[in-house]
């Protein structure tokens with residue numbers, strides 16, 4: 049059985065972490081070998097890079113290079129081996145987040161990101177990307193009650209509006225890969241939308 053690579057995307061507070069574990073449980077119950085991972089991170093090296101990116105001030109090129117360095121290690125050590133053995137890889141964020149946050153959010157050069165994407169991934173893209181589409185104002189309300197904000201979560205609503213539009217641009221450019229989920233709905237409705245996206249791909 050060939051592997052399958054599914055990524056979860058959306059602005060902070062869109063509801064990704066709430067549902068990714070339930071997707072893993074559903075696929076494991078169906079007998080699939082599931083690798084649940086995240087970016088930046090997923091390996092000891094990539095997790096160290098994550099801590100720097102989330103908490104240390106740096107310019108957009110530095111940030112992009114560290115994120116792609118983490119991604120390279122994650123691909124080599126975790127994602128590619130899992131796909132080779134036929135596992136389903138569930139990744140909480142991947143390269144669409146780089147185009148959305150560093151590209152659309154911070155205004156970094158998309159051509160440089162596209163070159164890094166090509167060098168680092170050599171064509172490896174998710175088979176399915178679930179994009180939790182949510183207005184920044186709603187996300188901010190949800191996060192206000194949640195955790196201590198990191199460098200990105202401290203950004204104003206306008207930043208997250210640009211980030212979400214960055215996701216929309218990526219979805220338009222690769223419509224076959226993306227399923228947009230209306231993340232403003234109640235949890236159960238979001239879950240039903242996720243299930244129908246999985247069923248449409250035989251999962």
Ligand SMILES: Nc1ncnc2c1ncn2[C@@H]1O[C@H](COP(=O)(O)OP(=O)(O)O)[C@@H](O)[C@H]1O
Pocket residue numbers: 058059060061062063064065066067180190191194231232233234235236238
């Ligand atoms: N559909 C929903 N309606 C209302 N609140 C939600 C919904 N989905 C998630 N939440 C809440 O919003 C907050 C952010 O959810 P989370 O899954 O951590 O988002 P993300 O991982 O995308 O940053 C959490 O407190 C979570 O309980």
Ligand SMILES: Cc1cn([C@H]2C[C@H](O)[C@@H](COP(=O)(O)OP(=O)(O)O)O2)c(=O)[nH]c1=O
Pocket residue numbers: 060065087088102115140141142143144145146147149150198200201
């Ligand atoms: C993968 C990736 C994440 N990010 C940002 C988005 C998030 O704010 C942050 C990762 O945090 P996040 O995925 O939201 O984890 P947590 O739920 O622990 O906050 O990193 C980028 O800016 N670029 C990227 O390429």
